[in-house]
Amino acid sequence: MFVDNRPINAFSPLSVGKSGFSDKELLNLYKQLLLPRVIENKMLSALRGGKISKWFSGFGQETLSVCAAAAMHPDEYICTMHRNLGVFTTRKVPLNRLFAQFMGKAEGYTKGRDRSFHFGAPEHNLVGMISHLGPQLGVADGLALNHKLREDKKAVLAFTGDGATSEGDFHEAMNVAAVWDLPVLFVVENNYWGLSTPYYEQYKCKQFIDKAVGYGMEAVQLDGNNPTELKQKLSDIADYVRTTGKPLLAECVTFRMRGHEEASGTAYYPEGLGETWSKRDGVEALKELLLREGIAGLEELAAMEESYAKKVKTALDEALAYDEIIPDPEVEMRDVYTSNIELKEESPGEKIEMRMIDAIKDALDVALDSYPELVLMGQDIADYGGVFKATEGLAEKFGKERVRNTPLCESAILGTSLGFGIAGGRSMVEMQFADFVSCGMTQIANNLAKIHYRWGAEPKVVVRMPTGAGVGAGPFHSQSLEAWFTKIPGLKVYFPSNAYDAKGLLLRAIADNNPVLFFEHKYLYRTVKSQVPSGFYTVDEGKASIAIEGDALTIITYGLGVHWAMEVADSVDASIEVLDLRTLVPMDWDSIYASVNKCNKAIVLQEDTISYGVASEIVSKIQENCFFNLDAPVMKVGSLDTPVPFAKNLENQFLPKERLKLAVEKLLQL
Structure with a gap:
């Protein structure tokens, strides 16, 4: 049996008042709530028609997303989650580009590289989630740290679901924000369910605000479906975070009317639960207030909804008309790394x-x-x-x-x-x-x-x-x-x-x-x-150096291995080359191949355990690119495939230093 044991009775009637709002403000708030609701309905239709592949519905939670976004200044960061469509629409993200994101088109925010709401929009100060959920809360701490050091009196809003608060990242991020006095408003979307797991299998406390006590953090519990009350209170809370520079946890009680994602459905909901929550729909409640107070009539509201439906259809058609992505390996490889580097003027001294x-x-x-x-x-x-x-x-x-x-x-x-x-x-x-x-x-x-x-x-x-x-x-x-x-x-x-x-x-x-x-x-x-x-100087990445020059055999290595290799090279009667890689990504393949082609014999040395390490990749590439210049098989030397032992004699046995000398002597004889 599903029992609500929290102070805010989520099954009570939703009472929406107009206190503190002008008629114009209420009408504008309704418009902000209506747009994501219209998009929701259109996306469900697009999903069934195969136009998008996945949809995480925020139907029933629009009030929370819209009111939270409206409480923040446009130049303040918001870290979003699956069900925050209302954040994106409130921040006026172009709908055609948003829909292109859902379709995996190049015009989307991730150029087809990630799906649904897994993206950020820097021009709108939005930082998107990853599927692991909890880690974005630490990111919010970093955004807030920047505000703190600049002393600019700004806040950061970070959403998380009730299920994600079970992750260690939730604890870590809350603790860091509290210890460092970071201006983060943590909003917990308490919608009762983590996918199909009910809240009473996620946590034992009666309410999330109890968790804040242990961090020395202020907390408040809010009705996440009451649009006028929520907007006013979140605006006040955001002002508190800005002015004090301290974090706050806001537990917002809400409900998702549809599944975690559309394919999962809601068969696990107890009978009648959805119907009960449908009576607490913030969008419909505000609509009723507008009608009751004479702020707008049925025809005006119907025309508004029709106008939004046309706007959404136009944007969806534009996104559908975009070409499918033509895969280009060079483009994909290029975008893995940024080419930007902020090098200062070099001034090496004595x-x-x-x-x-x-x-x-x-x-x-x-x-x-x-x-x-x-x-x-x-x-x-x-x-x-x-x-x-x-x-x-x-x-x-x-x-x-x-x-x-x-x-x-x-x-x-x-x-x-x-x-x-x-x-x-x-x-x-x-x-x-x-x-x-x-x-x-x-x-x-x-x-x-x-x-x-x-x-x-x-x-x-x-x-x-x-x-x-x-x-x-x-x-x-x-x-x-x-x-x-x-x-x-x-x-x-x-x-x-x-x-x-x-x-x-x-x-x-x-x-x-x-x-x-x-x-x-x-x-x-x-x-x-x-x-x-002294002073500022740099060493280029992807540029190996020759620690010892030779021509009989090359030892390719890095870190402490360079010193082992030089010691062995000095102990044998042969011209040994030692190539110090310096950086592993990027790797200097040209220098590796040049050294191997000159010496015709090669050992790749790593301190790491012998199997599945960097050396394995280097050996493979040498075989592919230098095979006809090799006079002997390429040898790989590394530590034993065991954890690193403590006792000195065991550690010496584990490490490859002695095995390196044996490998050099063996290879020189071939």
Whole structure:
């Protein structure tokens, strides 16, 4: 049996009054509500006619979307969900382009690369969802952080459904917004159901506003179907968020009359539930108020609906007339990454001998000075300077607003960095250890990596990744995870082996408008030194360097592997070449092929476990492109296919250093 146990009785009659509104304002509000209702009916018809492939209906929830959007200023960001058609229409998104999006046409917001409401519209300050739902709340935090640092007294609106609040991203984003005092209005569309799962199987508390108490956040519960009351209260709430600069949670009780998406239906609804809620339809309730108060007559309202129907039909016909997309691999590949980069004028100064950790710290110092929009985020990076001291002293020099300690929540902070970039900022996020990035994989793999390809946004995020074994740190602080990210289109992956490259590549990464995963081997932090110029300089991506020149055999590697290879090269009586890749995405294939074709024998070395890593791809490409110049099979050397062990003798056995020397000796004999 379905029981409503919340303070707002969703089964009570809907009482809509005109207090505080002029007749003109009420009529305009009705127009704003009517348009998405007319579109809803047309899209259902288009779905049945095969003109669109998917439809997430907001029928019954138009009031919430429209009133929430109307409460925000046009230059304030809104993070939308499946059922927020009313947000897009209130923001006056062109209907022909909106419908083209639903049809997968090139004129849509994602050029056919994503469907339905999975898009953003920068010109309307709309940031769209991804299917994982929760991560957009962290993005809202980043948009709000930009407002906070600019002191511009603006708010951000972020929608989420009641089901999505079960995700950890909801908790993380709420906590970050509260701890950092970010001006975010979190609106929970409490419509009773997460697809077919009723609310009492999603949470135990009686009301969502109870959840806000634990974050030290203000909260309010609203009737999400009462148009006049909702618009007034949300406008007041938005003003509160703007003026105080603090977040607020608004639970809006509403109901969706149709399925989660049209194909799923509503057979799981208890009998009579839909009929009960149809009596609380905000669109019809406002229409009745207009008629009752003599603000408009039946003929006028019918003419208005007919006018909207014609407008919607015209826009739909325009979208239908657009040509189908002609696939072009070059276009698709080109749009995975933005070509935009904000390089400052290079001014390298006197060279100073530095350890890698010092070069990284110097790069961050120079970057903070060069890019006023840059913010550093990470656990313990402010006063403490980070666990490896890469940010030591930077908070004192540049302030804690720009060198920010974060709560222990990787996903929300990565989402924050994305939102901050969309709003015009630039960020560096430090993973305390690369291993911990698994807690933020959705943000990296599905949000940061895909967002430019989907709708042209530019993240401008660098994720620093202290990585690697050899320091006796065991299986959760020593993994080599770079191959996870080289597989994901839209990400760049850098992996320097020395202090000079570390500083130059890090400055190059910070200047890039794409997301960059920047791997730093912990063992190298304080064991290698280079002559490093002061000031601003960069090292080009996709340009390998020859660490040792030779012609008998080439070892292709990166990171700590470069030093192992050089040590082995010095220990054998042969001319060994060592090629330092420096960046893995983009990869310098030309230098790889040139080295192999010169030496005719090759070993590809990685610290990562031997199977399914970066080395496998390099070996495959060498076989394809250099086969006739090879004098022996290409060999692959890596660590054992086990987790990284803690005990030193086990770790030494795990790592490939000794196996590399055996492989070199074997290959030289062939």
